[in-house]
Amino acid sequence: MTATTDTAPTRTTMPIFRRAMEGKTLPILIVLGVILLIWYAFTVYLNAPWQIDAYERAGTEWTVADLVRDTMAQERPVLPSPHQVVAEIWKTTAGTRLTSKRNLFYHAWITLSSTLLGFVIGTALGVLLAIGIVHNRAMDKSVMPWVIASQTIPILAVAPMIIVVLNAIGLSGLLPKALISTYLSFFPVVVGMVKGFRSPEAFQLDLMRTYNASGAQTFWKLRWPAALPYLFTSMKVAVAISLVGAIVGELPTGAVSGLGARLLAGSYYGQTVQIWSALFMAAALAAVLVGVVGIGQRMVMARMGEKP
Amino acid sequence: MNANPAIRQEAPSPQTSQPVVEAKGLGLTFETNDGPVHALADVDLTINKGEFVSFIGPSGCGKTTFLRVIADLEQPTAGEILVNGMTPEEARRKRAYGYVFQAAGLFPWRTIEQNVALPLEIMGYSKAERKERVHRTLDLVNLAGFEKKFPWQLSGGMQQRASIARALAFDADLLLMDEPFGALDEIVRDHLNEQLLDLWARTGKTIGFVTHSIPEAVYLSTRIVVMSPRPGRVTDVIVSPLPKERPLDIRESPEFLEIAHRVREGLRAGHGDD
Amino acid sequence: MNANPAIRQEAPSPQTSQPVVEAKGLGLTFETNDGPVHALADVDLTINKGEFVSFIGPSGCGKTTFLRVIADLEQPTAGEILVNGMTPEEARRKRAYGYVFQAAGLFPWRTIEQNVALPLEIMGYSKAERKERVHRTLDLVNLAGFEKKFPWQLSGGMQQRASIARALAFDADLLLMDEPFGALDEIVRDHLNEQLLDLWARTGKTIGFVTHSIPEAVYLSTRIVVMSPRPGRVTDVIVSPLPKERPLDIRESPEFLEIAHRVREGLRAGHGDD
Amino acid sequence: MNWALTGALLFWAAAWALNEWLAGLNPRSVQTRRALGLLIPAIFGITLLVVWEGLVHGFNISPVLLTPPSAIWARITSSLPTLWADFQQTFLKAVLIGYAIGCGAGFLTAIAIDRSPFLQRGLMPLGNFVSALPIIGVAPILVMWFGFDWPSKAAVVVIMTFFPMLVNTVEGLAASSNIDRDLMRTYASSYWQTLFKLRLPAAAPFIFNALKINSTLALIGAIVAEFFGTPIVGMGFRISTEVGRMNIDMVWAEIAMAALAGSLFYGAVALLERAVTFWHPSMRSG
Amino acid sequence: ADDVTLQLKWVTQAQFAGYYVAKDKGFYEEEDLNVEIKPGGPDAAPVQVLVGGGADVMVDWLPSALAAREKGAPVVNIAQPFARSGLTMVCRKETGIERPEDFKGKTLGTWFFGNEYPLYNWLSKLGLPRDGSEDGVTIQKIGFNVDPLLQKQADCITAMTYNEYWQVFDAGLTEDDIVVFNYTDEGVATLEDGLYVLEDNLKDPEFVERMARFVKASMKGWMWAKDNPEEAAMIVLDNDATGAQTEKHQTRMMGEIAKLLGEDATLDEGAYQQTVETLLQGGDDPVITKQPEGAFTHEVTKKAM
Numbered sequence A: 001m002t003a004t005t006d007t008a009p010t011r012t013t014m015p016i017f018r019r020a021m022e023g024k025t026l027p028i029l030i031v032l033g034v035i036l037l038i039w040y041a042f043t044v045y046l047n048a049p050w051q052i053d054a055y056e057r058a059g060t061e062w063t064v065a066d067l068v069r070d071t072m073a074q075e076r077p078v079l080p081s082p083h084q085v086v087a088e089i090w091k092t093t094a095g096t097r098l099t100s101k102r103n104l105f106y107h108a109w110i111t112l113s114s115t116l117l118g119f120v121i122g123t124a125l126g127v128l129l130a131i132g133i134v135h136n137r138a139m140d141k142s143v144m145p146w147v148i149a150s151q152t153i154p155i156l157a158v159a160p161m162i163i164v165v166l167n168a169i170g171l172s173g174l175l176p177k178a179l180i181s182t183y184l185s186f187f188p189v190v191v192g193m194v195k196g197f198r199s200p201e202a203f204q205l206d207l208m209r210t211y212n213a214s215g216a217q218t219f220w221k222l223r224w225p226a227a228l229p230y231l232f233t234s235m236k237v238a239v240a241i242s243l244v245g246a247i248v249g250e251l252p253t254g255a256v257s258g259l260g261a262r263l264l265a266g267s268y269y270g271q272t273v274q275i276w277s278a279l280f281m282a283a284a285l286a287a288v289l290v291g292v293v294g295i296g297q298r299m300v301m302a303r304m305g306e307k308p
Numbered sequence B, C: 001m002n003a004n005p006a007i008r009q010e011a012p013s014p015q016t017s018q019p020v021v022e023a024k025g026l027g028l029t030f031e032t033n034d035g036p037v038h039a040l041a042d043v044d045l046t047i048n049k050g051e052f053v054s055f056i057g058p059s060g061c062g063k064t065t066f067l068r069v070i071a072d073l074e075q076p077t078a079g080e081i082l083v084n085g086m087t088p089e090e091a092r093r094k095r096a097y098g099y100v101f102q103a104a105g106l107f108p109w110r111t112i113e114q115n116v117a118l119p120l121e122i123m124g125y126s127k128a129e130r131k132e133r134v135h136r137t138l139d140l141v142n143l144a145g146f147e148k149k150f151p152w153q154l155s156g157g158m159q160q161r162a163s164i165a166r167a168l169a170f171d172a173d174l175l176l177m178d179e180p181f182g183a184l185d186e187i188v189r190d191h192l193n194e195q196l197l198d199l200w201a202r203t204g205k206t207i208g209f210v211t212h213s214i215p216e217a218v219y220l221s222t223r224i225v226v227m228s229p230r231p232g233r234v235t236d237v238i239v240s241p242l243p244k245e246r247p248l249d250i251r252e253s254p255e256f257l258e259i260a261h262r263v264r265e266g267l268r269a270g271h272g273d274d
Numbered sequence D: 001m002n003w004a005l006t007g008a009l010l011f012w013a014a015a016w017a018l019n020e021w022l023a024g025l026n027p028r029s030v031q032t033r034r035a036l037g038l039l040i041p042a043i044f045g046i047t048l049l050v051v052w053e054g055l056v057h058g059f060n061i062s063p064v065l066l067t068p069p070s071a072i073w074a075r076i077t078s079s080l081p082t083l084w085a086d087f088q089q090t091f092l093k094a095v096l097i098g099y100a101i102g103c104g105a106g107f108l109t110a111i112a113i114d115r116s117p118f119l120q121r122g123l124m125p126l127g128n129f130v131s132a133l134p135i136i137g138v139a140p141i142l143v144m145w146f147g148f149d150w151p152s153k154a155a156v157v158v159i160m161t162f163f164p165m166l167v168n169t170v171e172g173l174a175a176s177s178n179i180d181r182d183l184m185r186t187y188a189s190s191y192w193q194t195l196f197k198l199r200l201p202a203a204a205p206f207i208f209n210a211l212k213i214n215s216t217l218a219l220i221g222a223i224v225a226e227f228f229g230t231p232i233v234g235m236g237f238r239i240s241t242e243v244g245r246m247n248i249d250m251v252w253a254e255i256a257m258a259a260l261a262g263s264l265f266y267g268a269v270a271l272l273e274r275a276v277t278f279w280h281p282s283m284r285s286g
Numbered sequence E: 001a002d003d004v005t006l007q008l009k010w011v012t013q014a015q016f017a018g019y020y021v022a023k024d025k026g027f028y029e030e031e032d033l034n035v036e037i038k039p040g041g042p043d044a045a046p047v048q049v050l051v052g053g054g055a056d057v058m059v060d061w062l063p064s065a066l067a068a069r070e071k072g073a074p075v076v077n078i079a080q081p082f083a084r085s086g087l088t089m090v091c092r093k094e095t096g097i098e099r100p101e102d103f104k105g106k107t108l109g110t111w112f113f114g115n116e117y118p119l120y121n122w123l124s125k126l127g128l129p130r131d132g133s134e135d136g137v138t139i140q141k142i143g144f145n146v147d148p149l150l151q152k153q154a155d156c157i158t159a160m161t162y163n164e165y166w167q168v169f170d171a172g173l174t175e176d177d178i179v180v181f182n183y184t185d186e187g188v189a190t191l192e193d194g195l196y197v198l199e200d201n202l203k204d205p206e207f208v209e210r211m212a213r214f215v216k217a218s219m220k221g222w223m224w225a226k227d228n229p230e231e232a233a234m235i236v237l238d239n240d241a242t243g244a245q246t247e248k249h250q251t252r253m254m255g256e257i258a259k260l261l262g263e264d265a266t267l268d269e270g271a272y273q274q275t276v277e278t279l280l281q282g283g284d285d286p287v288i289t290k291q292p293e294g295a296f297t298h299e300v301t302k303k304a305m
Ligand SMILES: Nc1ncnc2c1ncn2[C@@H]1O[C@H](COP(=O)(O)OP(=O)(O)OP(=O)(O)O)[C@@H](O)[C@H]1O
Pocket: B030, B031, B032, B037, B038, B039, B057, B058, B059, B060, B061, B062, B063, B064, B065, B066, B232, C185
């Protein structure tokens, strides 16, 4: 990832500042700071027309300072200011009982549970399909194109109908939402695992053959461990997309609870700040989930002798 | 092409003359998109118990293919071949041979110990026996003390020794080695050559060995099979007059150089431009 | 350690004694997470115009590092080095040398022709001149007729020749080659060795050549630099008494074997157990 | 068991057996092999449709829940003008334009931050965070910002496609080996020469990976965005309104069109990939 | 107790207060019923739930019920607690719109999912084509909120008297800033929030009897809610799982809902016929193409009285 080809790396011990710049935290903080600044600028810019309108309707005199202050404190802004969002998140997480329906963590938990269920089913399904594809020529040839085609169906758009139909055949509660997640998450797993199961080199397979190993032995002692790195990489993608599926799945089930419901309710009642806080909670949840899979990956890989 | 027809014939092996591999009129043709590739044609060869036979020849001449046929990894399309008097498939099912590939090919997720235990697990050895054998074979290749290391923590030469240990761990009398030292540097290679000779002398195994290196072939073998490509044929079989005890500097002796010269001539004759 | 101190000293090159590379007290230490690695320490070496200098030594002794310092791909941390009387960076900017890496490293998306033309494009040669030079250098390495092939359609030996052609296409007087034939089989290697010697004789280039093979080093070089690791030092410099004309079977001559023996001894002395 | 169900299951068994047999064949000629490569999945797809048809009839499923493929086909043929108008609005405008802008911007950003490891380290984690924002949350906001017509859908597509492209391109730019970069250095090659002659070609497989992922994401994004406000045309609009009118066959007709368009789009990108990265080992066989 | 599952058309809010009150106050229990209330959501059709067997009875608007009926999902109106329509068109005054005729050349935002038909009918009465031309109007599908009006993306938007209408004020506009057209006043009202069941079920006298008890208890809930709007709003809030509703808004909604309720749950055939007519005239693409038969029954409401 050398940026320039024309300067040789220098190998002197670097001062603390340089070291910090080459770590991750400081760059993220600085970029984050810049983004916040831009965000504030846009808050003023996007909310100003409405605010000026309001001043004029009320006939108040106003200064630019007033405008800046007021655009950041609107009740239903076009774009809420960062501190409004933070305040809302704080209020709806730390400010309420954890079990209360007004607590964002409560909703995150609801979403999380169907995310995880969908993710687990999706991963299992993906792995099973990949096993079939790797071991059966007919499956390999016939299923793979349709697996790709399946992802071009706008499942997010038909999710409401799917949920209702699933309800109609007696599936209700967590499962229908989870199945939307499953539909989205099995795909990266199949693709990754087919690649992974095929990653052993020909001579490694031959080696197993010289031992007269059975299919199951070859699978468990060679293909499976060889595919594990691929599994984790796909699971990272799958868990993030699972979350999207769970949120979408929450919309039509009566938007009862969960982050999707918060998004929706926020939209119905014009509560922009609530939408943004739900959005951020969702993204944070995704980050945490991906992080957890990453930790699992590191742990398993360490046990499997991965170079640190 | 061959200066001395007298030593070209198949010589009886120094030990008892019990054949381990017998190929007669063996041929193998691969069907590819660009038409058939004749990898082996009309190969007659017998390897007797206790021999160390090297296969040498230009790239693509069918050395690997021949070893793979013995190992039942490829099916011949002509002629016949017996391994320990059985078909290669039966021999494979009886786990008649150990195979060492060019790359060490240790599984990176297993420790050295676990790698060597792999064939034993598959063949259903008991835990205690696995332990004992792993210990013994790692000792044999001078890797005691490295049991718990992962492959990447070892040098290339050590990895290659571990892979040999893996092929030795179960008691196959026949060892098939396909350029096992091809990727190593000369000094390490010399070292492993010495150890391999020593091991062969001690265990009395039969070894089929593919190499690209003339000195290696001459240094190790009791018999050198020179092959030529398109189609892969045996052009020369040279019986080594070297004694069983071979210090490394035997390689500077006139007999050694003479055989090396003969092998080189044989090779050159069969070698087109690449 | 060195039997004959008389031939150890730097010998004047057969041609004019104009230095192309001059290293004095050269040292390079890599800072790694596990502490410093002394890749080179206190290297004094002069390569004169028209010489063919081989570097040999166990893995990790700093051969590659030394070549890379000459090529301005690494910065020395001690001592000094001049290339054509300039700093390596100036020399690089003046395109003073061609570099051949161990792996052929041809770009798979370019045909052989386009690969060889790559440095010419970068250096801004005109289209006509590019064409002419590519043609000429491909001829030189016997690859005429393969211009339109992609690298993966060629054998390993042919790829390596194409990569040599790429380094020859622009007229650098200095050629740095880092184990260019390491991956090839012995026959092909012999063949390329012959061609390289021929090319060197015809063009009068200066060549710095890294290898693991003792016969290769002895066969090719006017001078052999033996290195030992931790830290990388020059332990021996052997001037070859072989004539400039070298048929392949010079390798079976006593002089040849004597030098080879000396090199082997030098190596062995610097080589620990792996 | 009634006849529709039994028939469907029998068909399934027969098709399966046929496919097993076909897959076992090892024809010599390249054409036959290629034809088999199409025939086998086609048989599989037809089987799916037949089983679906059988299930709907066999279980007497109400047409407001699920329509059989035959009815969907009838609907497709009778509603071509509507479908075409929706396709134009959603695919030709929102998807293609958003895709081009999103992929283009992701690519250029990657090049721009390529020279700054600092920006890479700062931007990539945040980029991952942003791409984890669910579109259904972002879409209404973009509709609010960019209006009802296709630009807001294109904006959604831009957001969805930007980060996959950015991440893959950055990864791809790092993919060329050190040796290759050293080689360029020995030629005293400039940054741009190295970029165009080495690093971009080496990055092509990664870039195509993003282009393929994005080809399906783009369509989904545009369709979902239409749920949050649109002029009265478009594939997402049609899907959401026709559910309300109980025209489930029309919904499936749109889904079929979306799947077809998506698959063709994907296929086109894959073909282009084959042409451009013909040299990559994964492309060389077959 | 007999089980009854009720599928709502929308999320939990005071629009459905009667049912929540009846459940909370034990009115259903008094009728020996065990009622489960399933909230609805956007883009999900209650009819599908009913047909799929996920519910016994649903709350729906007559237009979509009739549409479903024509498409092969035979649903029947068994009761009509809402006698009046709450649908309005809200315009910004600054656009210059004073009368419906002024819609010409303007952009109107409407919900779809069956809600567009009354508007289409109105426009064809006004002689305004919906093709976006100078002489017609531009129709846009909007989400279920008032942002398009606030952001001036549409000149007028549909709004329920009990919900979106108030959000316009919450956002800071005043009565002076907007013009409101009531669908009822314009003669294009359709019947909203009725109770529907599957036709086949009605053949079972036990089912009819169960529905009668359900309607009776529900109406008791509605009457209680009408009399105690604050408490009813609180009950709704208690049942809202999103935790996003506010007391202020729900109380206000309850007050408006009360104005729409009829004296009892009996369907007014006049209003029914007007809805049907409205739908039949839907222009080039009508919701229903022929006069529906047997789309309602008084049997249940008679029993419930
Ligand atoms: N699976 C295969 N399909 C088609 N052709 C093959 C296959 N395996 C080997 N060949 C061809 O058969 C010939 C012999 O191959 P083989 O690998 O036995 O050569 P080799 O002597 O081992 O060469 P090397 O020294 O390069 O390892 C070659 O031309 C090779 O291209």
